[in-house]
Amino acid sequence: xxxxxxxxxxxxxxxxxxxxxxxxxxxxxxxxxxxxxxxxxxxxxxxxxxxxxxxxxxxxxxxxxxxxxxxxxxxxxxxxxxxxxxxxxxxxxxxxxxxxxxxxxxxxxxxxxxxxxxxxxxxxxxxxxxxxxxxxxxxxxxxxxxxxxxxxxxxxxxxxxxxxxxxxxxxxxxxxxxxxxxxxxxxxxxxxxxxxxxxxxxxxxxxxxxxxxxxxxxxxxxxxxxxxxxxxxxxxxxxxxxxxxxx
Amino acid sequence: xxxxxxxxxxxxxxxxxxxxxxxxxxxxxxxxxxxxxxxxxxxxxxxxxxxxxxxxxxxxxxxxxxxxxxxxxxxxxxxxxxxxxxxxxxxxxxxxxxxxxxxxxxxxxxxxxxxxxxxxxxxxxxxxxxxxxxxxxxxxxxxxxxxxxxxxxxxxxxxxxxxxxxxxxxxxxxxxxxxxxxxxxxxxxxxxxxxxxxxxxxxxxxxxxxxxxxxxxxxxxxxxxxxxxxxxxxxxxxxxxxxxxxxxxxxxxxxxxxxxxxxxxxxxxxxxxxxxxxxxxxxxxxxxxxxxxxxxxxxxxxxxxxxxxxxxxxxxxxxxxxxxxxxxxxxxxxxxxxxxxxxxxxxxxxxxxxxxxxxxxxxxxxxxxxxxxxxxxxxxxxxxxxxxxxxxxxxxxxxxxxxxxxxxxxxxxxxxxxxxxxxxxxxxxxxxxxxxxxxxxxxxxxxxxxxxxxxxxxxxxxxxxxxxxxxxxxxxxxxxxxxxxxxxxxxxxxxxxxxxxxxxxxxxxxxxxxxxxxxxxxxxxxxxxxxxxxxxxxxxxxxxxxxxxxxxxxxxxxxxxxxxxxxxxxxxxxxxxxxxxxx
Numbered sequence: 001x002x003x004x005x006x007x008x009x010x011x012x013x014x015x016x017x018x019x020x021x022x023x024x025x026x027x028x029x030x031x032x033x034x035x036x037x038x039x040x041x042x043x044x045x046x047x048x049x050x051x052x053x054x055x056x057x058x059x060x061x062x063x064x065x066x067x068x069x070x071x072x073x074x075x076x077x078x079x080x081x082x083x084x085x086x087x088x089x090x091x092x093x094x095x096x097x098x099x100x101x102x103x104x105x106x107x108x109x110x111x112x113x114x115x116x117x118x119x120x121x122x123x124x125x126x127x128x129x130x131x132x133x134x135x136x137x138x139x140x141x142x143x144x145x146x147x148x149x150x151x152x153x154x155x156x157x158x159x160x161x162x163x164x165x166x167x168x169x170x171x172x173x174x175x176x177x178x179x180x181x182x183x184x185x186x187x188x189x190x191x192x193x194x195x196x197x198x199x200x201x202x203x204x205x206x207x208x209x210x211x212x213x214x215x216x217x218x219x220x221x222x223x224x225x226x227x228x229x230x231x232x233x234x235x236x237x238x239x240x241x242x243x244x245x246x247x
Numbered sequence: 248x249x250x251x252x253x254x255x256x257x258x259x260x261x262x263x264x265x266x267x268x269x270x271x272x273x274x275x276x277x278x279x280x281x282x283x284x285x286x287x288x289x290x291x292x293x294x295x296x297x298x299x300x301x302x303x304x305x306x307x308x309x310x311x312x313x314x315x316x317x318x319x320x321x322x323x324x325x326x327x328x329x330x331x332x333x334x335x336x337x338x339x340x341x342x343x344x345x346x347x348x349x350x351x352x353x354x355x356x357x358x359x360x361x362x363x364x365x366x367x368x369x370x371x372x373x374x375x376x377x378x379x380x381x382x383x384x385x386x387x388x389x390x391x392x393x394x395x396x397x398x399x400x401x402x403x404x405x406x407x408x409x410x411x412x413x414x415x416x417x418x419x420x421x422x423x424x425x426x427x428x429x430x431x432x433x434x435x436x437x438x439x440x441x442x443x444x445x446x447x448x449x450x451x452x453x454x455x456x457x458x459x460x461x462x463x464x465x466x467x468x469x470x471x472x473x474x475x476x477x478x479x480x481x482x483x484x485x486x487x488x489x490x491x492x493x494x495x496x497x498x499x500x501x502x503x504x505x506x507x508x509x510x511x512x513x514x515x516x517x518x519x520x521x522x523x524x525x526x527x528x529x530x531x532x533x534x535x536x537x538x539x540x541x542x543x544x545x546x547x548x549x550x551x552x553x554x555x556x557x558x559x560x561x562x563x564x565x566x567x568x569x570x571x572x573x574x575x576x577x578x579x580x581x582x583x584x585x586x587x588x589x590x591x592x593x594x595x596x597x598x599x600x601x602x603x604x605x606x607x608x609x610x611x612x613x614x615x616x617x618x619x620x621x622x623x624x625x626x627x628x629x630x631x632x633x634x635x636x637x638x639x640x641x642x643x644x645x646x647x648x649x650x651x652x653x654x655x656x657x658x659x660x661x662x663x664x665x666x667x668x669x670x671x672x673x674x675x676x677x678x679x680x681x682x683x684x685x686x687x688x689x690x691x692x693x694x695x696x697x698x699x700x701x702x703x704x705x706x707x708x709x710x711x712x713x714x715x716x717x718x719x720x721x722x723x724x725x726x727x728x729x730x731x732x733x734x735x736x737x738x739x740x741x742x743x744x745x746x747x748x749x750x751x752x753x754x755x756x757x758x759x760x761x762x763x764x765x766x767x768x769x770x771x772x773x774x775x776x777x778x779x780x781x782x783x784x785x786x787x788x789x790x791x792x793x794x795x796x797x798x799x800x801x802x803x804x805x806x807x808x809x810x811x812x813x814x815x816x817x818x819x820x821x822x823x824x825x826x827x828x829x830x
């Protein structure tokens with residue numbers, strides 16, 4: 001093949017000034033959150049996470065935020081970037097702009113700066129029995145599953161538990177009893193897995209008043225999901241499964 | 248800063264694949280705590296993509312002995328063959344176990360677990376690539392991590408999330424070293440937690456953050472090995488570090504070998520498929536050390552692409568778009584996100600990226616940590632996964648064998664720890680075992696040196712990527728060690744901004760940097776001493792393998808005066824005799 005049309009990556013891209021307005025809160029000092037503004041130089045191809053690191057490593061080591069993999073698979077660095085829930089590591093400066101307002105995700109208690117208390121989120125996840133329940137003994141061999149049956153729950157296996165969906169949900173902001181989209185996604189993962197035998201238990205859990213009926217179909221969750229999961233559709237499928245006993 | 252006290256039978260440090268698999272084995276049998284600096288699902292197992300090899304023979308003829316042969320050959324005959332046999336034999340049950348745990352494997356039309364080709368995995372001792380890798384699209388590690396975590400939720404495993412272990416306590420009252428506890432730091436509060444325990448299993452992952460271009464998470468800083476290294480536990484084969492051929496140019500983000508398993512081709516600036524020259528039989532599916540070196544050679548000889556001629560291309564454009572969407576959805580998204588490239592139409596700029604530590608904490612096949620070259624077992628101490636060195640990977644790990652390693656040896660380590668702690672008594676912890684950690688924390692917080700942690704780390708990463716990567720020479724390694732020595736001095740004169748108690752990552756990063764520096768030093772000293780080329784350790788000044796003098800494992804010790812001392816131990820041989828490695 002010819003390489004004439006092959007991409008040329010400019011490693012000498014000029015740096016641009018990026019202004020970050022970050023919502024800060026230090027429980028040991030502050031009585032209320034405050035915004036602090038930082039300016040750093042970055043390449044347009046750098047990530048928002050790189051901008052946060054530039055602040056932390058060059059200007060102000062007291063800034064706290066979670067991060068790990070830096071490419072959108074671990075789910076650590078969900079935050080509100082210019083009003084929308086995003087992962088800082090999968091958004092480039094080129095795409096989000098050079099004026100950034102960064103806040104912690106909403107609906108979970110802020111502990112420090114961009115770090116929120118994830119425990120309520122994981123408790124809701126655990127409440128839907130998010131694991132395979134199958135009482136038959138398959139013996140010393142794999143269970144069979146057709147490609148169609150595998151495809152049926154493929155979308156929801158992508159969840160990385162970053163909480164972008166749940167903390168973008170207006171119902172969740174108003175009512176933290178609501179189990180939230182991420183927990184429903186992870187229930188769906190097993191309800192629609194042909195190997196699982198506990199769909200009715202999970203549907204009973206999600207039929208309670210803290211369950212799927214709290215959803216008002218705002219689609220915020222679907223827009224927020226960095227893994228491209230059709231979260232709202234997932235919730236609708238669970239609702240129908242409850243109503244029509246159809247899995 | 249408060250100090251809390253806990254008592255457990257067993258403690259697992261780290262909650263990636265190896266730690267979670269061990270937890271499944273231990274929880275329910277003995278009182279267990281899993282201590283992890285991240286939420287378990289944030290662990291880097293989740294970033295593994297391509298698959299996990301096991302000779303299921305679901306799609307074509309295969310035997311675990313063929314898998315073992317490939318692994319031995321891939322290891323460039325530095326792998327221990329007893330351990331490799333166990334891993335490849337138990338691989339089959341390990342995959343079945345995962346399936347029973349609910350793992351969402353991709354399936355064949357008959358509904359069986361699907362399998363695909365992977366680098367270095369061949370039929371009948373090297374004849375041709377074989378379909379051996381069990382996978383779930385290109386997110387196999389994510390699925391394994393989720394599945395193992397789900398099983399831990401089902402078993403109500405006791406997690407201490409966002410707790411970082413800063414010290415391990417040994418008891419030597421009966422003349423023999425025995426584990427008696429760990430000291431952990433709670434990120435949310437800054438409090439110290441002392442865990443009295445009879446057994447500790449380290450599963451803390453790798454230390455890829457000593458390199459600039461790396462596929463590793465920011466949190467992969469060698470905490471487990473670093474901590475034990477300071478406690479006179481030797482580190483095995485640190486100089487053997489894998490560079491994955493296909494990292495996204497400039498970022499180092501992993502693009503799975505599965506891309507080549509599915510038919511992807513590496514090309515230089517002229518469009519030439521250069522792997523045909525290097526490995527005529529398996530071509531682009533040669534093992535990673537050979538492919539990374541081939542890329543390095545293309546770039547060095549001026550056949551790289553781009554303004555600096557410093558990358559080559561991974562070409563998927565000839566693959567059917569449906570195949571890309573079904574089998575490689577995530578990695579093609581990475582190319583779109585980070586380079587703005589459409590892989591269905593354009594080849595992807597790539598460069599080798601620091602990926603995996605073959606070396607680490609020496610263990611036997613039961614996961615027990617070996618404290619010296621005589622094989623002395625440290626009672627109560629276990630390790631599994633990337634932080635450990637069994638050694639199943641030797642001088643070069645084959646693709647997919649890391650996911651296999653974590654489930655096989657996570658299970659074995661957990662099993663033997665559960666047995667040991669149920670047959671042994673608790674040792675009373677001395678009063679004040681946490682004092683050393685308290686002192687280190689207060690020393691870092693009160694330090695007023697002129698150096699910044701991030702500057703030292705950046706310089707370490709640069710020198711390691713420039714001088715101790717795919718190709719090394721005496722000169723480059725000397726340059727690396729000179730820089731590391733200076734950085735270690737500078738590390739004694741740091742300051743941090745954050746003096747607080749709550750989520751003080753400034754403090755944590757300073758602690759982590761200490762581990763990276765210590766391990767990098769031992770790594771480079773081991774590489775300087777090893778005057779041969781084997782697997783991932785390539786010396787331009789000694790370009791051949793020297794079995795007579797160097798078919799042995801390195802053991803690096805950190806002596807009381809802080810100096811690194813090297814010893815060696817024999818490779819455990821088996822049915823496969825060393826031969827020239829051709830593909």
